[in-house]
Amino acid sequence: MATILDVSTKGRFLKSPIKGTTNIPYDEIKHNLEKIKSMQPLIICCSTGELSKWACGFLKKNGIEEIHNSGNWETTSFIIQNSQK
DSSP, X not given: OOEEEEOSOHHHHTTOOOTTOEEOOGGXXXXXXXXXXXXXXXXXXXXXXXXXXXXXXXXXXXXXOSEEEXXXXXXXXXXXXXXXX
């Protein structure tokens, strides 16, 4: 089962409608690479989809391959709901 990693800021993450996600803000990713590697496979999201795109690029450049950018919270929620049917 994949880990849903929300790269939103801590303040935005507290408003997230997605339950069961892990928050590592985008600006803290480089300090948590080993932890993130152990969480694979990953679904990356954020409130708008912009930080998740940047995070996926950064993580791929740092050897993390089992990742999928699901974009914003709305898209991620849709993916989760449809995968549970």
